Amino acid sequence: MNMWVNRKTILDPASYTVTPDYDGLVRLSYEQLSVLDFKHIISGLDKINPAQEALSLQQYGGYTEWLFENICAITLGWDWHWTWRDGRMQCQVKGFPRSNIQLQEEGFDVSPKRNDQLLLQLIGNMNWQPTTSAAILERYQESPMNIG
Numbered sequence: 001m002n003m004w005v006n007r008k009t010i011l012d013p014a015s016y017t018v019t020p021d022y023d024g025l026v027r028l029s030y031e032q033l034s035v036l037d038f039k040h041i042i043s044g045l046d047k048i049n050p051a052q053e054a055l056s057l058q059q060y061g062g063y064t065e066w067l068f069e070n071i072c073a074i075t076l077g078w079d080w081h082w083t084w085r086d087g088r089m090q091c092q093v094k095g096f097p098r099s100n101i102q103l104q105e106e107g108f109d110v111s112p113k114r115n116d117q118l119l120l121q122l123i124g125n126m127n128w129q130p131t132t133s134a135a136i137l138e139r140y141q142e143s144p145m146n147i148g
Contacts, residue, residue, distance in 0.1 A: 026072065026074050026102065027102045027103075027109065028101070028103065028104065030103055030121075033122060036074065038067060038068050038126070040066055040135060041065040041066060041067050041075075042064070043065070043131075043132045043135040044063055045060060046063070060081065060082045061080065062079070063077060064132045073100075074099075076097055076098075076101065076119065077099065078096070078097040078098065078123060079094040080093055080094055091133070093120065093124075096116045097123060099119060101115070103118050
């Protein structure tokens with residue numbers, strides 16, 4: 001990968017291409033990442049714990065995967081959980097994201113902890129819950145999203 005490209009802050013995703021580096025990671029700045037138009041690939045449910053259902057501690061969890069495709073694929077996935085709170089379902093990210101993204105600041109890789117923080121910030125700015133919910137409703141006959 002041309003390291004000079006990484007040092008530019010280009011905010012129009014159509015004007016540049018992203019390519020994986022020697023280690024398979026795609027390196028870019030948060031500013032570059034924040035303008036990419038990620039598309040939903042798949043979302044699914046984790047197995048529901050029967051003990052939680054019996055105790056009315058219903059917490060439904062799952063995963064979601066998103067993709068930006070240009071010259072190469074940039075993937076971003078995370079676990080999430082829906083919890084009954086105050087009579088309605090609320091959705092939150094659970095844990096840390098999975099991705100082939102290595103963010104950079106001032107042309108250098110950020111630490112793994114900082115990378116996770118920035119990816120969580122990006123996810124927090126995405127309107128992912130409605131898309132994930134719709135995908136779950138479409139994929140499963142009996143979905144926690146049907147519960148009223």
